[in-house]
Amino acid sequence: MGILFEKGARLSKVDKLICTRIVFSAVKKNDISLLRNFLAFGCHPLESYVNPDSRNLGHAAVVLHRIEVLKFLKEETSFNFNLTDRWGKTPIDEAMSLEKPARREILFILTSEIETYEDMEGVLDKEEVKQENGISLHSETRETRTTY
Numbered sequence: 001m002g003i004l005f006e007k008g009a010r011l012s013k014v015d016k017l018i019c020t021r022i023v024f025s026a027v028k029k030n031d032i033s034l035l036r037n038f039l040a041f042g043c044h045p046l047e048s049y050v051n052p053d054s055r056n057l058g059h060a061a062v063v064l065h066r067i068e069v070l071k072f073l074k075e076e077t078s079f080n081f082n083l084t085d086r087w088g089k090t091p092i093d094e095a096m097s098l099e100k101p102a103r104r105e106i107l108f109i110l111t112s113e114i115e116t117y118e119d120m121e122g123v124l125d126k127e128e129v130k131q132e133n134g135i136s137l138h139s140e141t142r143e144t145r146t147t148y
Contacts, residue, residue, distance in 0.1 A: 023046065027061050030069060046077055054086045
């Protein structure tokens with residue numbers, strides 16, 4: 001399949017929809033081997049698979065707390081965690097809205113400039129102080145949603 005893409009073959013809209021469902025299902029099931037197979041076959045970059053709300057695999061992995069998927073995306077694919085959904089939120093923004101234990105671990109994976117848990121502790125403490133004082137990292141409010 002990788003050779004076909006190299007020769008200019010493209011997925012139809014139906015094929016892309018099927019592939020999108022498969023990769024999102026892989027994230028939901030924490031199926032790293034399936035995601036690796038997609039890469040091995042030379043399919044589109046994993047960032048290109050989004051749901052109708054423009055949420056990508058990074059958003060889904062954060063919301064579902066799929067630590068192994070996040071590590072895979074970060075370490076093996078150089079996934080871009082700065083892509084936004086239709087609400088303008090990145091996977092990192094989603095991680096900031098999680099409860100503290102999950103937020104700590106996920107931010108540690110996603111944020112490359114934070115080298116240790118001790119460094120991250122300061123970031124989390126600053127954010128918590130901002131939230132306690134009514135200051136948010138985001139200027140807009142967002143509607144509550146449960147989709148990934």
